[in-house]
Amino acid sequence: MDGIHLLGEWYGCPADVPALTKAESLRELCLGAVAASGLTIVGDRFYQFEPQGVTGTVLLAESHLAIHTWPEAGFVTVDVYVCNYTTDNTAKAERVFAALEAALKPRRKRFQAIHRGGKDD
Numbered sequence: 271m272d273g274i275h276l277l278g279e280w281y282g283c284p285a286d287v288p289a290l291t292k293a294e295s296l297r298e299l300c301l302g303a304v305a306a307s308g309l310t311i312v313g314d315r316f317y318q319f320e321p322q323g324v325t326g327t328v329l330l331a332e333s334h335l336a337i338h339t340w341p342e343a344g345f346v347t348v349d350v351y352v353c354n355y356t357t358d359n360t361a362k363a364e365r366v367f368a369a370l371e372a373a374l375k376p377r378r379k380r381f382q383a384i385h386r387g388g389k390d391d
Contacts, residue, residue, distance in 0.1 A: 273333065273353040274360045275384040276367045280346040282377030283339075289373055291341045293318035293326065300328050300335060303369035307362040309352065332359050335366060346374055351386070 288295035293316040304311055309330050316326035322342065328335040336349040350367050352359040371379070 272355070272385070272387040273351060274363055275349070275351040275386050276363055277382040277384065278346075278348040278367065278371065279380040280348070280371065280374060280376030281344060281379065283341075283344045283346055283374045285341050285344060287374060289324075290339050290344075290346070291322050291324070293324045296324045296326055296337065296339065299370065299373050300326060300337060303366045303373075304328055304330065304335060306369065307365040309359065309362050309366065332362075337370065346376065353387070 283290055285291065289299045290296075297314065297316040300316075301311060301314060309332050311328055312331050313329040314327065316324060318324055323339050325338045326336070330352065333351040333353050334349075335351075338347045339345070348367065348370055350363045352363040354360065
């Protein structure tokens with residue numbers, strides 16, 4: 271299965287961004303970004319850590335979004351993977367990734383794009 275896996279590590283995210291600290295805010299951000307991209311949501315789960323921090327996943331018909339926040343360090347990891355079985359979903363995955371990055375405002379970031387799958391020759 272051909273696909274694209276976008277991986278981000280975001281540093282210096284401001285602690286006053288609600289999506290960094292509150293599960294419901296991060297959930298709304300993620301679901302909105304996925305819906306706006308045209309990908310298909312089939313489920314989600316977000317967990318609030320105490321005293322702060324969130325881990326969340328959005329299950330997609332095309333694969334998944336996973337995100338984890340550490341507000342005390344201003345750190346976020348994000349993982350957007352989509353399959354390109356019947357259509358190329360790369361641009362949609364990139365839109366989700368960009369929307370999350372814009373909202374969480376990292377000062378510094380690391381990024382990887384991994385092309386997955388292909389024919390087993």
